[in-house]
Amino acid sequence: MFVVDLTFDCYQDTTLENAEQAINRLVNALRFNGQIMGEEFPTVLKDGYFVTRVMCPTDDAMHPLNNSPFVKHSIDKLHSAGLLAPKVILTRPRSFMACELRRKHVCMKCMHVLVEE
Secondary structure, eight states: OEEEEEEEEBOSOOOHHHHHHHHHHHHHHHHHTTSSBOSOOOEEEETTEEEEEEEESSTTTTOGGGOOHHHHHHHHHHHHTTBOOOEEEEEEESSTTOOOEEEEEEETTTOOEEEEO
16 A cells, blocks of 8 residues: 655635545546545645545556546536646555665646655
């Protein structure tokens, strides 16, 4: 399993309620599509952006080719709530035996690696 942080940037003024509904819609779509696992997805507000932590069954589960039409629709609906499509921040072990972790910041629309630590 892989820990993924979905980072949602606000590009216009929004209410907490609208942002929460849009994020929950996307998280549920991803869960119903099998891209994420679990039932509770903590979301926090930090300095003008939201972060939702999820668990993925594989390291490529969040790849756009895996998105169903409902997931794509949910990503588009984020814009009506004043949020951009989420950046995917994947934390995964270099090998399953290693303790060292590597983090990738990836654009969910095109999967372009933004930063690798």
